[in-house]
Amino acid sequence: xxxxxxxxxxxxxxxxxxxxxxxxxxxxxxxxxxxxxxxxxxxxxxxxxxxxxxxxxxxxxxxxxxxxxxxxxxxxxxxxxxxxxxxxxxxxxxxxxxxxxxxxxxxxxxxxxxxxxxxxxxxxxxxxxxxxxxxxxxxxxxxxxxxxxxxxxxxxxxxxxxxxxxxxxxxxxxxxxxxxxxxxxxxxxxxxxxxxxxxxxxxxxxxxxxxxxxxxxxx
Amino acid sequence: xxxxxxxxxxxxxxxxxxxxxxxxxxxxxxxxxxxxxxxxxxxxxxxxxxxxxxxxxxxxxxxxxxxxxxxxxxxxxxxxxxxxxxxxxxxxxxxxxxxxxxxxxxxxxxxxxxxxxxxxxxxxxxxxxxxxxxxxxxxxxxxxxxxxxxxxxxxxxxxxxxxxxxxxxxxxxxxxxxxxxx
Numbered sequence: 394x395x396x397x398x399x400x401x402x403x404x405x406x407x408x409x410x411x412x413x414x415x416x417x418x419x420x421x422x423x424x425x426x427x428x429x430x431x432x433x434x435x436x437x438x439x440x441x442x443x444x445x446x447x448x449x450x451x452x453x454x455x456x457x458x459x460x461x462x463x464x465x466x467x468x469x470x471x472x473x474x475x476x477x478x479x480x481x482x483x484x485x486x487x488x489x490x491x492x493x494x495x496x497x498x499x500x501x502x503x504x505x506x507x508x509x510x511x512x513x514x515x516x517x518x519x520x521x522x523x524x525x526x527x528x529x530x531x532x533x534x535x536x537x538x539x540x541x542x543x544x545x546x547x548x549x550x551x552x553x554x555x556x557x558x559x560x561x562x563x564x565x566x567x568x569x570x571x572x573x574x575x576x577x578x579x580x581x582x583x584x585x586x587x588x589x590x591x592x593x594x595x596x597x598x599x600x601x602x603x604x605x606x607x608x609x610x611x612x
Numbered sequence: 613x614x615x616x617x618x619x620x621x622x623x624x625x626x627x628x629x630x631x632x633x634x635x636x637x638x639x640x641x642x643x644x645x646x647x648x649x650x651x652x653x654x655x656x657x658x659x660x661x662x663x664x665x666x667x668x669x670x671x672x673x674x675x676x677x678x679x680x681x682x683x684x685x686x687x688x689x690x691x692x693x694x695x696x697x698x699x700x701x702x703x704x705x706x707x708x709x710x711x712x713x714x715x716x717x718x719x720x721x722x723x724x725x726x727x728x729x730x731x732x733x734x735x736x737x738x739x740x741x742x743x744x745x746x747x748x749x750x751x752x753x754x755x756x757x758x759x760x761x762x763x764x765x766x767x768x769x770x771x772x773x774x775x776x777x778x779x780x781x782x783x784x785x786x787x788x789x790x791x792x793x794x
Contacts (some may be wrong), residue, residue, distance in 0.1 A: 396730075396734055396788075398753075400731060400734060401734070401753055401754065402682075402753075402754045403731075404731065404734045404735045404738050405738055405746070405749070405750045405753070405754045406682050406685050406754070407735055408735060408738045408739050408746065409685045409688065409689050409746075409750060410685050410688075411739075412688075412692070412743070413644065413684075413685075413688045414644065414647050416640055416643040416644060416647065419643040419646055419647060421639070422639060422642050422643065422646070422652070424638075424642070424656060425652070425653075425656060427653065427656070428656040428659075428660065500763065500764075500767055500768060500769055501769065523700065525700060525701045525767070526700075526701060526702070544701065545701060
């Protein structure tokens with residue numbers, strides 16, 4: 394028996410249709426404001442991507458805009474640049490901050506970063522590694538925890554509670570870090586080489602200097 | 613919101629097509645994603661990613677599917693795959709792979725007219741494929757997408773997609789017997 398392309402298409406269509414679950418029981422949904430806001434950001438990012446700029450005039454305009462941004466950035470002080478970057482990748486809402494990460498198109502983690510200098514008394518207790526996500530957890534004898542995560546910024550955003558924690562931007566070695574802290578948890582988030590990193594500390598009474606020391610040891 | 617999407621689409625004809633797709637399917641796309649992820653925000657994120665995927669691939673590619681009433685099937689496969697990639701990225705374990713039949717159970721049905729029985733045999737063979745193979749074959753054979761394009765959709769390397777296509781084809785051929793696909 395020989396099957397044609399039309400037979401295959403119809404058969405695949407039938408099987409794929411069978412795999413769609415029953416949706417009539419799912420409550421009706423009104424899309425959230427966040428959906429709208431995030432979509433605007435995604436659209437802006439996609440619109441700036443070369444595939445969307447097919448007209449010469451639009452391309453020239455884009456080049457001119459990029460030159461203007463570069464000149465503006467060069468004219469700013471270091472802290473000005475830091476704040477500009479900080480505000481560029483952070484959106485503030487009443488109850489949370491939304492950090493926006495660029496998906497540079499990586500499909501898997503090519504280099505796994507490691508902490509090379511741990512505070513005394515901490516040992517690795519868990520490590521989970523997949524092609525898109527790596528998390529390593531360290532603990533000391535009294536249950537203080539350090540958690541280091543490296544992942545692909547697939548969804549583009551990370552939400553951080555700002556009701557129960559303070560946050561600020563730290564610029565260290567030309568890298569902007571988002572630093573959040575309260576009585577029990579503190580962490581830094583940053584983006585580098587197309588990866589999203591999170592270094593967090595639970596019940597660790599750790600100072601910013603100590604956090605940065607660990608951050609600098611990551612290779 | 614729709615206006616924003618439309619700003620990315622060049623021709624008026626494609627914009628009208630996208631508008632129809634957006635209005636007709638976005639709620640069902642959300643519901644499907646919600647059924648798989650059990651989280652409203654994650655489900656909305658998936659819907660957004662699917663719409664951007666459609667625009668990147670080219671809205672015009674969906675015109676024929678709309679005409680053949682196969683558009684919802686295509687969108688549902690993309691939603692399912694995006695949910696899977698999303699869950700993988702989050703390190704979530706999901707019981708999302710559908711049950712599929714063991715291939716030893718694929719048989720012809722003698723009670724049916726020969727042509728219909730042969731078609732049913734093909735359907736059963738596809739049902740018997742592991743979903744990871746069935747999905748890439750659907751994209752490659754039915755949607756005629758190239759490996760790099762499928763790879764972007766599934767968040768895989770093109771080499772991994774080529775391997776799945778190759779293995780899927782071998783599996784399908786094994787299920788169907790010889791000399792069956794033109």
